[in-house]
Amino acid sequence: MACVLAHCVQDLTMIKILSFFLTNLCAFLMGYIPFPIPYFYGMSFLDALNEPQLKAATSIQGPVMIIAGPGSGKTRVLTFRIAHILSQGVDPFEIMALTFTNKAAREMKNRIEAIQGTGARSLWMGTFHSVFARMLRSEATKIGYTSNFTIYDSDDSKNLIKNIIREMGLNDKTYKASSVHYRISLAKNNLINHQEYPLQTELVQEDEAYGRPKVADIYKEYAKRCFRAGAMDFDDLLLKTHELLESVPEVLYKYQHRFKHVLIDEFQDTNFLQYSIVKKLADVHQNICVVGDDAQSIYAFRGASILNILNYERDFPDVQTFRLEQNYRSTKTIVAAANTIIANNKQQLAKKIWTDNADGDRIKVIRSMSDNEEGRLVADAIFEQRMRDHISNSGFAILYRTNAQSRSFEEALRRLNIPYRIYGGISFYQRKEVKDLMAYLKLTVNPNDEEAFKRVVNYPARGIGKTTMEKLIVFAADNDRSLWDIADNIALFPFPAAARKNLTEFVTMIKSFQAQLGKMHAYDLAAQVAKSTGILKELYNDQSVEGLSRYENIQELLNSIREFVDPGEYNQLVPVDATEADRSLAAYLQQVSLLTDADQQDGTDDTVKLMTVHAAKGLEFESVFIVGLEENLFPSGLSVNSREELEEERRLFYVAITRAEKKLTLTHAASRYKFGSLDYCEPSRFIDELPQDQLEMVGYNKAARSGREEYVTYQAPKITRPAPAQPAFTHQASAGFSPAAPNELQEGMDVEHQKFGFGKIVGMEGNNDGKMATIQFQKAGQKKLLLKFAKLSIVRN
DNA sequence: GTGGGATCGGTTTTT
DNA sequence: CCGATCCCAC
Numbered sequence: 001m002a003c004v005l006a007h008c009v010q011d012l013t014m015i016k017i018l019s020f021f022l023t024n025l026c027a028f029l030m031g032y033i034p035f036p037i038p039y040f041y042g043m044s045f046l047d048a049l050n051e052p053q054l055k056a057a058t059s060i061q062g063p064v065m066i067i068a069g070p071g072s073g074k075t076r077v078l079t080f081r082i083a084h085i086l087s088q089g090v091d092p093f094e095i096m097a098l099t100f101t102n103k104a105a106r107e108m109k110n111r112i113e114a115i116q117g118t119g120a121r122s123l124w125m126g127t128f129h130s131v132f133a134r135m136l137r138s139e140a141t142k143i144g145y146t147s148n149f150t151i152y153d154s155d156d157s158k159n160l161i162k163n164i165i166r167e168m169g170l171n172d173k174t175y176k177a178s179s180v181h182y183r184i185s186l187a188k189n190n191l192i193n194h195q196e197y198p199l200q201t202e203l204v205q206e207d208e209a210y211g212r213p214k215v216a217d218i219y220k221e222y223a224k225r226c227f228r229a230g231a232m233d234f235d236d237l238l239l240k241t242h243e244l245l246e247s248v249p250e251v252l253y254k255y256q257h258r259f260k261h262v263l264i265d266e267f268q269d270t271n272f273l274q275y276s277i278v279k280k281l282a283d284v285h286q287n288i289c290v291v292g293d294d295a296q297s298i299y300a301f302r303g304a305s306i307l308n309i310l311n312y313e314r315d316f317p318d319v320q321t322f323r324l325e326q327n328y329r330s331t332k333t334i335v336a337a338a339n340t341i342i343a344n345n346k347q348q349l350a351k352k353i354w355t356d357n358a359d360g361d362r363i364k365v366i367r368s369m370s371d372n373e374e375g376r377l378v379a380d381a382i383f384e385q386r387m388r389d390h391i392s393n394s395g396f397a398i399l400y401r402t403n404a405q406s407r408s409f410e411e412a413l414r415r416l417n418i419p420y421r422i423y424g425g426i427s428f429y430q431r432k433e434v435k436d437l438m439a440y441l442k443l444t445v446n447p448n449d450e451e452a453f454k455r456v457v458n459y460p461a462r463g464i465g466k467t468t469m470e471k472l473i474v475f476a477a478d479n480d481r482s483l484w485d486i487a488d489n490i491a492l493f494p495f496p497a498a499a500r501k502n503l504t505e506f507v508t509m510i511k512s513f514q515a516q517l518g519k520m521h522a523y524d525l526a527a528q529v530a531k532s533t534g535i536l537k538e539l540y541n542d543q544s545v546e547g548l549s550r551y552e553n554i555q556e557l558l559n560s561i562r563e564f565v566d567p568g569e570y571n572q573l574v575p576v577d578a579t580e581a582d583r584s585l586a587a588y589l590q591q592v593s594l595l596t597d598a599d600q601q602d603g604t605d606d607t608v609k610l611m612t613v614h615a616a617k618g619l620e621f622e623s624v625f626i627v628g629l630e631e632n633l634f635p636s637g638l639s640v641n642s643r644e645e646l647e648e649e650r651r652l653f654y655v656a657i658t659r660a661e662k663k664l665t666l667t668h669a670a671s672r673y674k675f676g677s678l679d680y681c682e683p684s685r686f687i688d689e690l691p692q693d694q695l696e697m698v699g700y701n702k703a704a705r706s707g708r709e710e711y712v713t714y715q716a717p718k719i720t721r722p723a724p725a726q727p728a729f730t731h732q733a734s735a736g737f738s739p740a741a742p743n744e745l746q747e748g749m750d751v752e753h754q755k756f757g758f759g760k761i762v763g764m765e766g767n768n769d770g771k772m773a774t775i776q777f778q779k780a781g782q783k784k785l786l787l788k789f790a791k792l793s794i795v796r797n
Numbered sequence: 798g799t800g801g802g803a804t805c806g807g808t809t810t811t812t
Numbered sequence: 813c814c815g816a817t818c819c820c821a822c
Contacts, residue, residue: 101812129812154812234812301810402809424811458798465798594812614810636809652810675807676813 049073049080056322057081060088060261063282063316064289065309069353070338070658071329071620074291078265079108081289082123083115085261096124096259096281098131098274100266102595104618124259128274129234130594132241135255136232137582137590142248143240148446148586150231151593155430156451157181157222157233164221167473174211175218183207184219188235189271189303191242194223228482229450238273245280256284266617267292267312271303279315288316294349295342298614298652300644306347327353329620329661331360333694337664338657340691345647364665365687367699371628371672375408377699378625379416381665382608385623386418389663393419395622396608399656401634405627406610413608423611429592433539433550434557438589440529444513445586448482457487457506460534464506468499509533522585523562530554564588613656624660626653629668630681653686 049057053073056066057080068074078097085095099105105125112120124131137147152160161184162177187197198204198216207215226233232240245252262282264270267290270278282288294306313319327335335355342348366381368374382396398409403424413420428434436459439452447453458464475486475493486493487503495503509532516525530536539551565583609621628634635649657664666687671678687695 463798612810638809
């Protein structure tokens, strides 16, 4: 027996060694064999394309539409198309290519460069937002903005809207900032500005039906305030571009004639506003190429519409259409599953995706009892596939519907020592400390920025409180001037002496930064801002774990500024669409606001990727896990009320499925925690829509699905893993704890306080109503009683 | 004006 | 379970 065991162990070791060897050999070959694309593909780089791809890539005169199914080599066609255009003698700066992420643009640029040389660097290529932000930066003065305009992210926009709602004395329960913001955004994306909005009877009636007749007024005030602050929100970057082209003929003329070729990737996800801009730009040369797939349209909530495809055919009647239907990515099983799913949608263009690839494995459907178990099962499966199928970490993706689902997978992967990387969620630039420093920088560049002003005028605390701010806002509104303007001319307004002094000090400080703008290196300036505002000191004094990481985040932000200003060999913040180097602080701030989640990745690391299905668009992985396939989650409970919404969820599922090359695993949990309590979950209807004979069900209590008394016992694959580390604290007590807690806490006990660190409980007076206790805590080494109520953890000896 | 504790309310997806 | 907001004591 022992002998057999020893053999197994040996075999396992052999496999490990072998797979290690193979993986490294592959990495070695990939990394070290030079990959000169033109030679690799033969005589001409065009040889590498199949028949329909070749036609799509080389028909470069006149309007073109390419309908490209998932995995059909769409990116390749686009790349070769641009390379082909360049080879016909067109200048790179006469080409505009709009992609979905900056990363996609950068990758494509690199590939084109490999074929065509470094000239490709000056292509106008990037996301709609970043390309037009760049255009606005040089043209903004023609529509009354400065070129240093701030870009408001959605938090800034919502804050401003919330303030406006309050100032207008409206009920902020009926007027929720997020829904008002959504309405305004929807309007902007359909080319309706604030003057136009009240005239749109349909919109106004909808608002009234929801009991929000004042949305038009809020929109108007919002537009006014943004303008006064010298700020544009995400939608403004497009709307103002459109306005610019509409109202300034010489600008329109200049760009219309410049761009001989315009290309749009992911056309199904562009909205009316974006389409209108591009249509204008392409009007002279009419060389416009759109690439898309209606089945992968997943941004209708953002205003994207299938109508664009129909409009396109109407607006350009002599359009040439190409269809790429052969899938080179996935197994037959996966392609069949995708086709079966999408066939449930009524609204779609007819097409059939097919593949020559192998049949491949059946699709696994795993049922787990809880979200935590779901995490463990997926981690176990990855561990197993890594060994058995020789898939490297980077060959795996875990895709979920909402960012909040990542937690259980993180924990499980960490336990098995599987390296992973999460995209999305709270991004680096959304963190409080980063936003704080950024606000100072924004204010330095554009002092009228109202959101930045409000954010930092009293951070760190300098005695400018609610009352002073309220006055400031009132004076600003009365005089239609920015907050900064009022603060800068404080003598003209009645303020108490203390407030006047504090505000003046603040203004003087910001002005001292501004004085350095042109003279000082942007990095040094930012570092000085961090220091002299007291942000750095404040964070440095915070010795908690979070405080430490905040401090590091500030350092990281400073580093990214340095990288931007001193472009190194590889720098992800370099504007992808930059022809001339604009490396001012203002340019940095604008670029950073437009980074997408996908841009954060360097993509080359060997990690399992965790992301939402939305973020996975355009990517592919050997083995894909689509998790949380439950009713009300995927499809989202908010998107099952109309056929259109449900069909978008189904397209989302379609996108998720088609990311997989070889293996596809679907999971759902029978229950999951929601707001701290267990919630029971139905399996998603999408599982039922799959070809059932292609599925391998794991962990199913079949009776629950078919009504028959047939139980399948579920067993998790046995994988030895290190015993979980004993938690240092077994019970966390806090003000408002349950009656059980005081029994755990005793006088004289050593405890750790969340914020003040280690100490002792010196008293436990006054149990009010058996639910609350007053805890007296004394910090170690200090005589003074620090506080009465405390959030504490017990330290076990 | 400041800071801490209690209380309430809320879940999509992204530039 | 989280964060925003309210409320109260200094």
